[in-house]
Amino acid sequence: MPVIQSHYKPPYYLPGGDLQTIVPALFRKVDGVNYSRERIFTADHDFLDIDWHGAAKNKIALLIHGLEASADKPYMRGMTKALSKAGFKLAAMNLRGCSGQLNVQPRAYHSGSTDDVETVISHILLNNDCEQLVLVGFSLGGNLVIKYLGEHKSDLPEKISRAVTISVPCDLEAGAARLDKRLSFIYRDHFLKTLKEKLQQRSEQLPFLLTSDQIKTIGSLHDFDNLYTSRMHDYQNALHYYRSCGAKNFIADVTIPTLILTAKNDPFFTSACLPYDECENHPNVFLEVPEEGGHVGFCVDFIAGKYYSEFRAVEFLTS
Numbered sequence: 001m002p003v004i005q006s007h008y009k010p011p012y013y014l015p016g017g018d019l020q021t022i023v024p025a026l027f028r029k030v031d032g033v034n035y036s037r038e039r040i041f042t043a044d045h046d047f048l049d050i051d052w053h054g055a056a057k058n059k060i061a062l063l064i065h066g067l068e069a070s071a072d073k074p075y076m077r078g079m080t081k082a083l084s085k086a087g088f089k090l091a092a093m094n095l096r097g098c099s100g101q102l103n104v105q106p107r108a109y110h111s112g113s114t115d116d117v118e119t120v121i122s123h124i125l126l127n128n129d130c131e132q133l134v135l136v137g138f139s140l141g142g143n144l145v146i147k148y149l150g151e152h153k154s155d156l157p158e159k160i161s162r163a164v165t166i167s168v169p170c171d172l173e174a175g176a177a178r179l180d181k182r183l184s185f186i187y188r189d190h191f192l193k194t195l196k197e198k199l200q201q202r203s204e205q206l207p208f209l210l211t212s213d214q215i216k217t218i219g220s221l222h223d224f225d226n227l228y229t230s231r232m233h234d235y236q237n238a239l240h241y242y243r244s245c246g247a248k249n250f251i252a253d254v255t256i257p258t259l260i261l262t263a264k265n266d267p268f269f270t271s272a273c274l275p276y277d278e279c280e281n282h283p284n285v286f287l288e289v290p291e292e293g294g295h296v297g298f299c300v301d302f303i304a305g306k307y308y309s310e311f312r313a314v315e316f317l318t319s
Contacts, residue, residue: 002280006261006290008298008308017265020294023302030077030305033084035092037099040123044107048116049099050123053080053090058131060124061088061317064117066139066167066296068194070098075138075166075296075309082310086318088134093120095141097198106205108198110229111140111172112245114148121148125157134317135163138296139268142168142260143247149258150250163258164313167266167296170251172242174272180220187268188221195224206232251278251285259286259316261309263293288312 014020035051042048051071061083065076071092080090095109096116109116124133137145142165149156149163169175179188196215203212209231218224225238235241243249262274279287290298290308298309 003276003287003289006288008290008293008300010292010297011299011301014297014299014302017263017267017292017294017297020263020265020292020297020299021267022294024074024294024297024299024307028074028078028302028305030074030081033077033080035071040119042116042119044105046096046103046105048096048120049094049101050120051092051094053092054084055089056129057087057089058129059088059134060128060130060132061090061134061136062121062124063090063092064135064137064141064144065093065095065098066141068098068191069138070094070100078305078307079136079310079313082314083136083317086314088317089128089130091120091124093117102198102201106202106209107232108229110233110241110245111143111169112147112233112241114144114151117144117148121157121160125159130159132161133157133159134161136313136317137163137165137168139167139169142166143170143172143245146170146247146254146258146260147245147250149256150253153253153255156255160256162256162317164261164316165247165258166261166298166309166313167268168247168260168262169269169273170247170260170275170278171273172246173239174270175268176221176225176238176242178270178273179268180222184267191221192218192224199228248275248278251275251282254282254284257284257286257316259288259312261288261290261298261312263295263297264289264291265293266295268295286316
């Protein structure tokens with residue numbers, strides 16, 4: 001499908017991509033979401049926590065958060081609430097080490113760790129009587145959704161019917177370079193703080209890879225991915241990791257209706273992160289690129305708690 005026209009307009013009191021990103025992230029409150037946690041175990045003897053919301057239903061939505069987030073982030077809770085009202089039971093996946101407890105193994109999550117997504121999907125389908133499973137991913141989680149769908153073009157479970165991805169860094173190399181620029185240091189340092197803290201907490205597990213002093217020298221996302229992510233997860237270096245795992249490489253093989261919603265003024269991305277060419281003649285992927293919205297923002301009315309991304313997800317997943 002071609003790039004589709006967007007009708008999103010931000011409120012007048014949130015001008016620019018930075019405010020549209022930061023205000024919802026820091027100040028949004030979402031009531032009425034009461035998670036119950038389920039812990040499942042992985043093939044490598046680690047664990048993943050799934051936060052469930054809603055009674056048993058024949059439709060389940062799996063939500064996957066972004067970098068250094070969790071199921072408890074406002075955008076995850078907001079989407080949970082919106083899709084619950086639309087008739088879905090919600091499964092909010094916490095990526096490794098993001099549920100409040102450090103994971104067991106030296107490895108972590110990253111933009112290509114679809115093995116954990118597959119573990120969660122298999123568990124949901126095996127243990128729940130549902131007729132339909134939809135996938136919703138935010139930022140890094142959106143990259144995981146697209147990568148998973150592309151990898152499973154010939155063996156995708158039949159019950160997976162649709163997907164929505166929001167603020168996706170389809171070109172990981174360009175996205176990392178943007179965040180490492182001087183003017184993006186606030187976002188970069190926000191992520192690096194917790195990423196480095198987790199590495200320090202598990203430094204005794206990593207003497208073969210990194211020392212505590214080496215961790216302290218990490219000053220950019222590229223450094224982190226070059227010194228840890230790539231080496232821990234069998235990539236040659238950061239560039240090999242970025243080029244192997246970016247969603248752009250997997251869009252062509254997506255076989256179900258999938259929406260990619262990303263703002264032009266997303267402060268995390270450059271225009272290289274927008275997959276116009278990959279989506280222009282795609283039979284299943286819809287690319288929507290509003291002029292504004294920020295990163296995982298898309299606020300319509302902050303006081304009323306209305307968000308365009310939630311409206312579009314409900315509309316797309318129930319059509």
